[in-house]
Amino acid sequence: MTTGRNRCRGWSAAAAVMALMMLVPVPAVGGDFDTESVDWHGLSDFVALLEGQGIEQMETDVLDWREVSPQDVIVVVYPEQTPDVAGLAAFLSDGGRVLLADDFGASAPLAERLGIERQEPPADEMPHETFVDDYPGWPVFEPPGEHPLLAGVDQVVANYAAVFEHPDGPVIGYDEEGGFVYDMRLGEGRAVLVADPGILINSMLPVADNRRFVLNATNYLCEQPEGCRMWLLIGDVEFDGEYQTTAPEDEAVETLAERVQTFNQNLREVLEELPGSEVLVLVVLFLALGVVAYLLTLFRWRRAKRLSRYIHRESDELAAPMTEFGWNVKRFTDGTDNINHALPMAILKESFEELFFQGLGLSPEEMKQAPSAALLAKRFEQRYLQEEPVRRQRSRRRQVKQLLEMLQQVPPRQRVFLESEHRYTARELAQAHRQIRRVLGWMGLKEAYERRTREIEGRVLRSR
Numbered sequence: 001m002t003t004g005r006n007r008c009r010g011w012s013a014a015a016a017v018m019a020l021m022m023l024v025p026v027p028a029v030g031g032d033f034d035t036e037s038v039d040w041h042g043l044s045d046f047v048a049l050l051e052g053q054g055i056e057q058m059e060t061d062v063l064d065w066r067e068v069s070p071q072d073v074i075v076v077v078y079p080e081q082t083p084d085v086a087g088l089a090a091f092l093s094d095g096g097r098v099l100l101a102d103d104f105g106a107s108a109p110l111a112e113r114l115g116i117e118r119q120e121p122p123a124d125e126m127p128h129e130t131f132v133d134d135y136p137g138w139p140v141f142e143p144p145g146e147h148p149l150l151a152g153v154d155q156v157v158a159n160y161a162a163v164f165e166h167p168d169g170p171v172i173g174y175d176e177e178g179g180f181v182y183d184m185r186l187g188e189g190r191a192v193l194v195a196d197p198g199i200l201i202n203s204m205l206p207v208a209d210n211r212r213f214v215l216n217a218t219n220y221l222c223e224q225p226e227g228c229r230m231w232l233l234i235g236d237v238e239f240d241g242e243y244q245t246t247a248p249e250d251e252a253v254e255t256l257a258e259r260v261q262t263f264n265q266n267l268r269e270v271l272e273e274l275p276g277s278e279v280l281v282l283v284v285l286f287l288a289l290g291v292v293a294y295l296l297t298l299f300r301w302r303r304a305k306r307l308s309r310y311i312h313r314e315s316d317e318l319a320a321p322m323t324e325f326g327w328n329v330k331r332f333t334d335g336t337d338n339i340n341h342a343l344p345m346a347i348l349k350e351s352f353e354e355l356f357f358q359g360l361g362l363s364p365e366e367m368k369q370a371p372s373a374a375l376l377a378k379r380f381e382q383r384y385l386q387e388e389p390v391r392r393q394r395s396r397r398r399q400v401k402q403l404l405e406m407l408q409q410v411p412p413r414q415r416v417f418l419e420s421e422h423r424y425t426a427r428e429l430a431q432a433h434r435q436i437r438r439v440l441g442w443m444g445l446k447e448a449y450e451r452r453t454r455e456i457e458g459r460v461l462r463s464r
Contacts, residue, residue, distance in 0.1 A: 032078070032201075032235075033077055033078055033197065033200075033201065033234050033235060035047045035059055035232065035234065037202075038202065039202065040201065040202055040203035041201050041202070041203070042201065042202050043077075043200055043201060043202070043234070044202060045202045045205045045206075046200045046201075046202075046205060046214065049205070049211070049214065049215060049218070050218060050230065053215075053218060053219070053222070053225035053226070053228075054225055054226035054227060054228075055218065055222060055225050055226075055228045055229075055230050056227065056228065056229045056230065057230055057232055058229060058230065058231045058232065059231075059232040059234070060231065060232070060233070060237070061235075061236065061237050061238065062237070062238045062239075062240055063084075063231060063233060063237060063238070063239050063240065064240045064241060065084075065087055065239065065240065065241040065242055065243040065244070066240075066241055066244070068091065068096075068231065068243065069229075070091065070094040070095040070096045070188075070189070071095075071096075071229070072096060072097075072229045072230070072231060073096075073097045073098070073099065073218075073221045073222055073228060073229070073230045073231070074088070074091065074096065074097070074098045074099070074230075074231045074233060075098075075099045075101070075230055075231065075232050075233065075234075076088075076098065076099070076100045076101070076102065076107060076110070076233045076237075077101050077102070077197045077200065077232070077233070077234045077235070078101070078102050078103075078105040078107075078197040078234070078235060079102065079105045079106045079107050079233065079235070079236075079237060080105060080106060080235050080236040080237075081106050081236060081237075081238075082106045082107075082109050082110075083106070083107060083109075083110050083233070083237070083239070084239035084243075085109050085110050085113050086242075087239055087242060087243040088110060088113075088243075089113050089186060090242075090243045090245065091189065091243050092186040092187060092188075092189030092190070092191060093186055093187030093188065093189060094187065094188065094189065094243075094245050095187070095188035095189050096189045097189055097190055097191065097221040097222075098189070098190075098191040098192070098221075099191070099192050099194070099217060099218075099221055100191060100192070100193045100194070101194045101196065101197040101199065101200055102162070102194075102195075102197055103120070103160065103161050103162040103195055103196050103197060103198070104120055104162060105197070111164070111193060114182075114184045114186060114191055114193065115166055115184065116164045116165065116166050116182060116184070116193060117164070117165040117166070118162050118163070118164055118165075118195070119162065119163040119164075119165060119178065120162050120163070121163060123136040123137040123160060124136045126139060126161075126163070126174065127163060127174045127175065127176035127177045127178050128174045128175045128176060129175040129176070129391070129392050129395055130142070130175065132157060134389075134391065137159065137160045138157060138158070138159060138160075139157070139158050139161065139174070139180075140155060140156075140157050140208070141155065141156045141157070141158070141172050141173075141174075141180060142154060142155055143156065143171065143172040143173075145171075147171050147183070148216060148219075148220045149171050149172075149181065149183065149192065149213065149216045149217055149220055150171065150172075150213075150216070151212075151216055152209065152212050152216075153209040153212050153213050153216065154208075154209055155208035155209050156172060156180070156181075156199070156208055156209060156210055156213050157204070157207045157208045157210060158180060158195070158196040158198070158199060159196060159198040159199075159204055160196070160198070161180060161195045161196035161198075162195040162196070163178035163179070163180075163195060164178060164179040164180070164182055164193060164195050165177075165178050165179070166179065166182060167426065167427040167430045167431070168430075170182050171183050176395065176399055176438070177431070177434070177435065179195070180194070180195050180196070181193065181194050181195070190221070192217050192220065192221060194217075199213070199214065200214060218230070340423045340424065341424040341425065341426055341428070341429040342410075342411070342422050342423060342424050343413065344429055345410050345424045345428070345429055345432060346410055346411060346412060346413040347413060348429070348432055348433060348436060349407045349410045350412070350413055351449060352407065352436045352439075352440070352449065353407070355440060355443075355445045355448055355449055356376075356439070356440070356443070356445075359383075359440075359443045359445055360376065360379050360380060360383060361383070373401050373404035373405045373408065374401055376400070376401075376404055377397045377398075377400040377401035377404065378397070380396075380397065380400050380443075381393055381396070381397045381400075384442055384443055385397065385442075396442060399435070399438070399439065400439055403432075403435050403436065403439055406432070407432075409422075410422065410424075436449065437449065437450070
């Protein structure tokens, strides 16, 4: 573990390095992320780290898809033009692995394909509270929880990063909202997204536990680093050809419509071979557990390897991107974003306001007067933030005000079905739930809120 003294020493070193970075004039992109450069903005230390793991590096400015296999890892660093989103998605669905490190480059469409929205707030509006020497461009993360990416990692420091957004929780998140690192699944593959390519450069790699985090990421994606082949796509990179799935030729189908038609035909043939009693059982399973659970059960009984491989591949290609946590949940649950979550949103609002108003010491008469969000946020600041630094006071008061303004638009529970124009997705419900937990946590009321909403949280999880 990192001691308090070592943390301070690490922060001071980071501040010194970063201050030097600000003073030294550097060309815009010319030498940035150069794998042979030993300057502060080069990647020579990152390359040395890969070499030390026995990873075979394939740096190129034109990726020929014909040379890529699903056993490879593709590293995309600050792309200057939009990557081949369809090709990379097919590569991931086929079992490939991707590390995307980008903040303000051209990777937003790729992130969106993986279910991630990228935000680029100004440095002084970052949704974070802890920075090196209180400088808003250098956020410091102390990630909780357990994940292979976090083994031996106490702190990670970024340099002018972007903010990722996804309904599920990030591996490393900002204090207020949004994520810095996500671990995503698409089909059989996985992608690690980092909202700052600068974490790989020579000057940032030794700061805090950045090196250990990057080492974990390469080990995680390579699984067996020795002999792992890693494509380095840095800056201005082009893609040649189309990624071709590695499925056997007799299973290849040209279009999605043909794949669905083939699936239906195979399903009919299998059912025709089964006795009537087994068909009835399978129909019940189909209705109760859904298509995926049904197919998995069927193929365990019949051990039809060719068809099971085909179904497995089709389900992966049609699957939506999700976090590692969401992917595990998906194995047991399923849902749709078309459901209107207005009622659980109204219940969350009701539970929050009761605890929040009590925490502020408001009388029933004051509550009936419906004080403004600005007034309530100011009262929250006076009651709970007087001992906090000024920057944190402003940040938390702003978050409370925004949450209250959002909840004021949510109809009361008894009017949900009368005011049908109010619609909320599972994502909006999950975001509200996290914001409410954060605010009540500052007030010491999070456990009381969780007791009241545990059943709602279960429904949110099931809906996702």
